[in-house]
Amino acid sequence: MEELRELVKIVTNRAQKKIAFLEWDAEKKLSKDMELFYGIQQGKFTSDEQAAIHLYNSTPDQASYKMAKSRLRKKLLNHLFFLDFNNRSKISHKYEQECLNLLHQARMLINLGEYKTSERLLNKLLKISFEAEFTYITVSSLEVLLGIYAQVGKSYLFYKSKELLLHYRNILKFEQEAEDYYNTARLELSKSIQARKEFLPKLVPILERLHKLWKQSHSFNNFHYxxxxxxxxxxxVGQPTEIIHITSESDQLFENGKINPMRFDHRFNKFMNVHAYLRSKEYEKGLYFAREYLQAFDPSSNNWFAFMENYFLLALHAREYTLALQIIQQTDENPFFSKIGRMAKERWVLYRSYLYFVHPSETLYSDFTYQTLINSVPEYGKDKQGFNVAILILQYLYFLKKNDLESLLHRIEAMRKYAGTHLKDNFSDRAKAFFKLLMIPIKEDFKPMYCRKKGKYLYEKLQVITPPGEAYAEIEIIPYEHIWEMILDIMMATKHQLQKNMG
Structure with a gap:
């Protein structure tokens, strides 16, 4: 009770006169800042101009609107202390946030001269931090604890904690080095294809150093990096079988208690496992694991949609078009689809367009999205990197099937320009070989038998060219070999139709 009385006294005497929190009572008349909150939440306000006009019939630079924005910002920041980390977040986030909250509370109490309660909070914190291997929090907590022991004269506990602090500072030093390598590598790997290509050889010694740091420290963070x-x-670099090996090995390490269960992200491991089966063309295994792992992903998260992309591509590559349609329908029915990013939405438009072409369905067709995609010439910007070839190929297929030769010739010219500019190195061998195949129908006057004969060498070459890694890859939404078979079928069907019309 003494501790509780002290806390009540602190909150009573030291609390802010008015704590700003969001008010959820719908029966009360909404304040302007809460009107702004609900307007943004419900998608009514997508710009400052819209919100300012609605709330104050003014422009965004007016003081009244700025004040409403400021009040809402304070309320939202206050609510950060009360977020729920139990469901959608990584399991480690829950424990990390608990530690950070305890550390914050302990520091506040020390500033108010309350050492006894602060010490108790820090010891509770350290129990979690030790178990979850949050080294940076452990170091900060031990430093604060040493200050308490020095202040109240607890000599034995001071020196015992100091010894622990030196141990964890040494581990933290290893982790900081590893983190620096990791962040630098992630930055370089997010750059252009050419920059990635130049950086990849430098990654080999970095990985060797990270492995050494992990073995020296036995730290989860260093394992993670x-x-x-x-x-x-x-x-x-396009070695998916190695990824399958890594994910399996990591599962084994986890089962053997070699990886911290409070920190290891099973979802990422599952995601990369399925992705690797797609890249290694082991479609049946990939589909099996995709079905098994799907329940591990929260449908309200971006990770769920990313996982479904791999699941969909596996179905499409395996020619399981009915399953691919079911996956599209699941995605469409997910109410959180509107929350995903623009680029992710554009990818799903492209996926459904490909599926519509090979497996027409009324549920797939959207006149606006499909026709817009077909009639537009791709913008070769960084944001569409990896999908430019896929768009050009879909356009080619569409105009070939329509027997619109004039439009088809325009797309062939676009392909020539793209290949000349963007497919210069050997990592584009599959795309280059396929582009050459796409030129054959033009040269052979769309005669399917001649095209099959002339394209045999390139078709066989495609089957032995190893797909490039993610650093260089243009996404094959449908494997190029399958598309060439479709092209031959389209030309044969067109030939039969012409003969029927003439006969």
Whole structure:
């Protein structure tokens, strides 16, 4: 009770006169800042101009609107202390946030001269921090605890904690080095294709150093940096079987108690496992694991939609078009689809357009999205990197099927320009070989038998060219070999139709 009385006294005497929180009572008349909150939440306000006109019939630079924005910002920041980390977040976030809250509370109490309660909070914190291997929090907590022990004269506990602090500072030093390598590598791997290509050889010694740091420190953080960067490396260089090995090995380490269960992200491991089966063309295994793992992803998260992309592509590559349609329908029915980013939405438009072409369905067709995609010439910007070839190919297929030769010739010219500018290195061998195949129908006057004969060498070459890694890859929404078979079928169907019309 003494501790409780002290806390009540502190809150009573020291609390802000008016704590700004969001008010959820719908029966009360809304304040302007809460009107702004609901307007943004419900999508009514997408710009300052809209909100200012609605709330004050003014422009965004007016003081009244600025004040409403400021009040709402304070309320939202206050609510950060009361967020729920139990469901959608990584399991580690829940424990990390609990530690940070306890550390914050302990520091506040020390500033108010309350050492006894602060010490109790810090010891509770350290129990979680030790178990979850939050080294940076452990170091900060021990430093604060040493200050308390020095202040109240607890000599034995001071020196015992100091010894612990020196141990964890040493681990933290290893982790900081590893973190620096990891962040630098992630930055370089997010740049242009050419920049990635130049950086990849430098990643080999970095991985060797990370592995050494992990073995020296036995720290989860250093395992994490090594594990993730190794997966990214093999993904970039196009060695998916290595990724399958890493994910399986990580599961084994976890089962053997070698990886911290409070920190290991099973979802990422599952995601990369399924992605690797797609890249290695082991479609049946990939589909099996995709079905098994789907329930691990929260449908309200971006991770769910990213996982569904791999699931969809596996179905499409395996020619399981009915399953691919079911996946599209699941995605469409997810109420959180509107929350995902613009680029992700554009990818789903492209996916459904491809599926519509190979497996027409009324539920797939959207006149606006499909026709817009077909009639537009891709913008070769960084934001569409990896999908420019896919868009050009879809346009080619569409105009070939319509027998619109004039439009088809325009797309062929666009392909020539794109290949000349963007497909210069050997990492584009599959795309270059396929582009050459796409030129054959033009040269052979769309005669399917001649095209099959002339394209045999390139078709066989496609089957032995190893797909490039993510560092260089243009996404094959449908494998190029399958598309060439479709092209031959389209030309044969067109030929039969012409003969029927003439006969």
């Amino acid at each position: 090594y594990y993730k960067l190794k997966i990214f490396f093999y993904d970039m």
